[in-house]
Amino acid sequence: MKSLLAQHHELSQSGRQLQLLDEVVQSAAITPFKEKLKTLGFYPLKPTGIDILQINVGKLCNQTCKHCHVDAGPDRKEIMSRETLEQCLEAVRTSGISTVDITGGAPELNPHFRWFVKECTQLGVKVMNRCNLTVIFSNKKYNDLPEFFAEHKIEVVSSLPFYNADRTDRQRGEGVFAASVKAMKLLNAVGYGKAASGLILNLVYNPTGAFLSSGQQVLEAQFKKVLHEEFDVVFNHLFTITNMPISRFLDFLITSGNYESYLEKLLAAFNPATVNGLMCRNTLSVSWDGYLYDCDFNQMLDLKIGEGDAMHIKNLDLNYLNRREIIVSQHCYGCTAGAGSSCGGEVVK
């Protein structure tokens, strides 16, 4: 499967996505997200501080999952340069940020990945890496990633949309489930997911279609049981997330005729209690070319913080960032439905 960009698909344009979201909100008489926040007294949405720097080190990926909000894939060439990575390190050094969350694409495909991880761990910050598991087998040179992760004690967060091959492969590609299980076994072998090791392997579940998740606890128990009993693999926690109505998932919603009803579902499930814990409030997201965004979703919709180079990682201005207004639009309903959704799973515990 090609990325939307390589297909010259209209949804590869962020402006078109935003326009379509506005259109459906109008036609289905859904309250615009901004208005919803206003009526509840949460607008403008402000940061609570910047604890996490989420760095998208590139859109290159060995997979082309159907729900990917990054529109990542083997045909995407955007990769964060060494120079920008150094600017990120400098920002971490000077800002008091406690966690670096590395994402992509497949982060490990960035040629500077290992160097960057080492530098981050030397700074004493917590490092999380969003590993798609199959990357470990995409080339021999990645086979030792589990040992590398363990050596640097980084937290591994891996997507696994379901506990069986059928549903996982339908979303992420033929053979992905089997390869993911194989990768989890390697991670388990070096200590990941085992209580005593202190090495954390968390899985991320997202619904394989136009429905919402029913809750982290229940699904975690099911995943743990089936993965352990049937495949002999273990992990620490399951984060359940909601599919964002953008990019490739938006394409799925439109082509499957679920678009309007999905937005209605998100609105109907709006939960004001999620607003306090929205990830945009304590996370800053950096794109492959160094620009700053409120979150990875705003990044993919090209909703930059500020203007020009002022809001580039090389010019990190914490004063401004802490006072800024977070940019919200209709896609934000994806973060506030039910127990809420963020990179760390449910928002309301």
Added chain:
Amino acid sequence: MKTYYNPEDLKKFSNIGEFDKPLADKFFSWYGDVFAEGALTAREKSLIALAVAHAVQCPYCIDAYSEDTLAKGCTEEQMMEAVHVAAAIRGGSSLVHATQMMNKVKELTM
């Protein structure tokens, strides 16, 4: 839409309180408790609901509990097995009455 069943009406279910709020409130509160996690898990209850929806042939409930069982992490296989259970009981409950028919036939015939 000129049909007896309109998918849009499912969303209006909670509006039944318009004509009798106290009874509707009681129903929805009880309904909520019925489906809460209990001696049976919410997931098991959702599968039972899916099966019953087929037995009573309610298209609204079939839609609602197809989605709910998906959301609760059930597999397609589990969902179809639940429907077969409903079908087996429906079939069986007709067939078991055959004993009444047989009794009657035996009573009437030489």
